[in-house]
Amino acid sequence: MKLKSLLLGGVFALAIAGSASAEDKRLHMIVCGDNTGAGIPLQTEVINQWEAANAGYKVDVEFVPWGQCQEKSTTLASAGNPPAIAYMGSRTLKQLAKNDLIIPVDMTEEEKATYAPPILGTITADGKQWGLPRAFSTKALYWNKDLFAKAGLDPENPPKTWDEMYEAAKAIKEKTDADGVGLAAASFDNTMHQFLNYLYSNGGEVINADGEITFNSPNTVEAVAFYGKLATVSQPGPVAYDRAKLRPLFTEGRIGMFISGPWERAQVGDVNWGVTRVPAGPNGKHGTLLITDSLAVFKGSGVEEQALSLGKLLTNPENQVAFELGEGFTPLRDMPQVRELAAKDPTWAPFLEAIPDGGPEPFVTDYVGMQDAINEALQAVVLGEMEAAEAVEIAAEALEAVK
Amino acid sequence: MAVAKTQRDYFPYLLLVPASAVMLAIVAYPLYETFRLSFTNTSMSPNFEYVGFENYEKIMSKRFPEVIARTFYWMSLSVALKMLIGTLGAVLLNAAVPGRALFRVLVMPPWVIPIAIGVFIWGWMYNGQFGMISGMAQRIGILDAPFEFLAYKNSAFFATIVTDVWIGVPMVTLYLLAAMQSIPKDLYEAAWVDGASRMYRFRRITLPLIIPSIATMALLSAIATFNSFDIIWILTEGGPRNATTTMIIDTYKTAISRFKYGEGAARTVMICLFLGTFTLVYFMLLNRLAKRSPHNAK
Numbered sequence: 192m193k194l195k196s197l198l199l200g201g202v203f204a205l206a207i208a209g210s211a212s213a214e215d216k217r218l219h220m221i222v223c224g225d226n227t228g229a230g231i232p233l234q235t236e237v238i239n240q241w242e243a244a245n246a247g248y249k250v251d252v253e254f255v256p257w258g259q260c261q262e263k264s265t266t267l268a269s270a271g272n273p274p275a276i277a278y279m280g281s282r283t284l285k286q287l288a289k290n291d292l293i294i295p296v297d298m299t300e301e302e303k304a305t306y307a308p309p310i311l312g313t314i315t316a317d318g319k320q321w322g323l324p325r326a327f328s329t330k331a332l333y334w335n336k337d338l339f340a341k342a343g344l345d346p347e348n349p350p351k352t353w354d355e356m357y358e359a360a361k362a363i364k365e366k367t368d369a370d371g372v373g374l375a376a377a378s379f380d381n382t383m384h385q386f387l388n389y390l391y392s393n394g395g396e397v398i399n400a401d402g403e404i405t406f407n408s409p410n411t412v413e414a415v416a417f418y419g420k421l422a423t424v425s426q427p428g429p430v431a432y433d434r435a436k437l438r439p440l441f442t443e444g445r446i447g448m449f450i451s452g453p454w455e456r457a458q459v460g461d462v463n464w465g466v467t468r469v470p471a472g473p474n475g476k477h478g479t480l481l482i483t484d485s486l487a488v489f490k491g492s493g494v495e496e497q498a499l500s501l502g503k504l505l506t507n508p509e510n511q512v513a514f515e516l517g518e519g520f521t522p523l524r525d526m527p528q529v530r531e532l533a534a535k536d537p538t539w540a541p542f543l544e545a546i547p548d549g550g551p552e553p554f555v556t557d558y559v560g561m562q563d564a565i566n567e568a569l570q571a572v573v574l575g576e577m578e579a580a581e582a583v584e585i586a587a588e589a590l591e592a593v594k
Numbered sequence: 595m596a597v598a599k600t601q602r603d604y605f606p607y608l609l610l611v612p613a614s615a616v617m618l619a620i621v622a623y624p625l626y627e628t629f630r631l632s633f634t635n636t637s638m639s640p641n642f643e644y645v646g647f648e649n650y651e652k653i654m655s656k657r658f659p660e661v662i663a664r665t666f667y668w669m670s671l672s673v674a675l676k677m678l679i680g681t682l683g684a685v686l687l688n689a690a691v692p693g694r695a696l697f698r699v700l701v702m703p704p705w706v707i708p709i710a711i712g713v714f715i716w717g718w719m720y721n722g723q724f725g726m727i728s729g730m731a732q733r734i735g736i737l738d739a740p741f742e743f744l745a746y747k748n749s750a751f752f753a754t755i756v757t758d759v760w761i762g763v764p765m766v767t768l769y770l771l772a773a774m775q776s777i778p779k780d781l782y783e784a785a786w787v788d789g790a791s792r793m794y795r796f797r798r799i800t801l802p803l804i805i806p807s808i809a810t811m812a813l814l815s816a817i818a819t820f821n822s823f824d825i826i827w828i829l830t831e832g833g834p835r836n837a838t839t840t841m842i843i844d845t846y847k848t849a850i851s852r853f854k855y856g857e858g859a860a861r862t863v864m865i866c867l868f869l870g871t872f873t874l875v876y877f878m879l880l881n882r883l884a885k886r887s888p889h890n891a892k
Contacts, residue, residue: 262850265638265853268638269637269638269639269640269853269855270640271640286638286853287638290637290638290639291639291641292638292639376834377831377833377834378830378831378832378833378834379831426722426723426740427722427739427740427741427742427745428722428740428741428742428744428745428746429745430742430744430745430746430833430834431720431721431722431742431743431744431745432742432745439723439724440723443723445723557852559847559851559852560852563847566833567835567836570833570834570835571835574746574747574834574835576835
């Protein structure tokens with residue numbers, strides 16, 4: 192009798208628990224990276240707040256390593272089993288939107304006004320916003336002051352133009368044991384990113400606001416030619432290097448300069464370094480590539496409305512800036528905390544000042560196709576197999592197929 | 595009696611049902627789906643249309659023929675080197691030398707180490723600034739400056755082959771060693787009594803008797819090498835300027851990186867056709883060779 196009562200009680204308890212969880216609707220959220228960042232507990236706290244305010248909905252957060260993250264979300268969506276909301280590189284948003292896999296995030300004018308226009312440009316296609324910016328970076332030029340001094344250059348006066356940059360790199364290469372500049376030209380996405388810093392510093396662009404390919408321009412030819420020229424004063428074999436491989440060269444004092452993001456500030460080690468805006472090209476001003484990653488709301492999950500409300504809560508100005516400061520990302524918005532940060536640590540200045548002059552990752556429908564076309568042009572010039580004008584012309588033709 | 599006869603007739607077929615079902619589910623159905631997909635314009639969107647032979651026309655008109663030629667060149671060089679070094683290694687490991695067991699263990703690491711880790715190590719070895727190869731070459735005076743092996747078309751192409759050979763040789767060596775050890779010892783003893791030299795014994799006894807094993811291993815190695823993905827992807831991602839883009843890398847880039855599932859499926863069908871034809875021709879040649887062999891069973 193006792194055993195029977197226990198069994199019945201157990202079954203009853205399980206039934207209640209089962210019915211309770213069955214009532215909850217699940218929001219599958221895919222987050223790229225791991226859960227070790229200092230911003231993650233803050234994100235969890237916001238999710239808990241949202242769940243408390245939205246009874247009957249539970250958020251299942253899944254952390255996926257960067258290498259597979261975007262492919263996983265996209266493949267799930269293509270197979271008809273999309274996550275409710277997922278962290279995606281903003282460059283993929285147009286492709287996802289074109290394939291009807293995500294919904295627009297319908298920002299109010301007030302929400303739009305909280306972002307600098309170039310940042311809004313990274314998520315806008317066909318007049319609509321397709322993602323909620325979650326992470327952001329700009330780039331600047333790091334230089335090794337000791338190598339500058341050894342080469343007879345003023346260590347406190349970094350290059351401001353391409354000519355100055357080349358001359359400084361040449362002096363370092365000739366007068367020290369180090370190479371002048373770290374250059375990335377591997378078959379990898381950040382090769383194109385590195386190049387776009389130069390392109391945007393010379394008034395060039397890949398695609399205009401009307402969706403026309405404008406890559407084949409004198410500005411681009413100059414930028415590609417300069418990339419090739421830098422290869423003569425860079426570390427040997429830049430085609431074997433992506434951006435991540437340049438940091439060890441900088442920390443070991445083997446290169447005088449390299450372009451990268453604010454995260455390097457904590458990682459360049461004992462080098463006597465400085466950081467400044469990306470040097471300006473002959474036809475432009477100090478530019479930078481603006482990269483954002485966004486939370487995209489997928490179509491067909493059945494909880495689109497709730498996913499959007501969760502995304503907006505996570506990315507509202509207060510929650511977003513707390514998350515960014517925790518994770519060490521470049522802040523997306525001009526907030527009092529950000530101004531305080533810049534005042535306290537002046538090495539943030541080149542990254543924050545660059546925002547209004549930055550350009551977005553080009554919005555196309557085949558991002559990898561674009562990346563391959565541009566990288567091939569750069570490699571052709573860096574390897575000395577083609578003149579810049581010819582390489583740009585071929586790349587522009589290839590880009591027509593992926594816009 | 596009639597019932598018993600029926601049972602006897604159908605029973606063997608019943609036994610084949612589970613295996614056939616599994617084969618249908620994991621081989622035939624995916625192959626059929628890939629074939630069907632290759633005639634569609636399937637991309638990210640769940641909606642698609644049948645486009646006939648458009649995907650095949652598209653890939654044949656682009657640089658795919660160049661990729662096919664490169665794949666066969668890469669595979670031939672790699673397999674030839676693996677077979678050569680593997681056979682040599684098997685002969686040496688089969689020799690009666692002290693510490694033979696230790697050498698047999700030492701040949702294993704490239705095979706035992708997870709491929710990705712081994713390839714990352716090779717990636718660093720090929721690095722010009724910090725890598726061992728460039729560093730040693732500079733010390734002994736072959737190079738006067740750091741050389742990036744993965745930065746140039748030719749050096750990257752051969753560097754990927756060297757890594758593939760390093761990973762593939764242990765399997766060839768051990769397989770051929772097993773084949774050599776299955777040769778009856780009395781054949782060697784009789785030849786030795788007749789005054790046959792070591793080279794003569796190898797040429798007239800060992801080699802003819804392990805030829806079927808060499809042929810089988812070469813075929814298996816060729817298929818594995820043809821489909822080798824991780825080595826090239828980790829080292830070069832198919833670069834520089836597509837110098838190491840083989841059919842499998844090209845297919846991955848198309849189908850997975852660019853989400854062009856239809857075009858990717860067409861490339862996969864091409865790979866199946868190439869490998870199928872290659873295997874067929876290979877076996878036909880092998881059969882012809884076996885018939886001509888003096889050791890062919892009468």
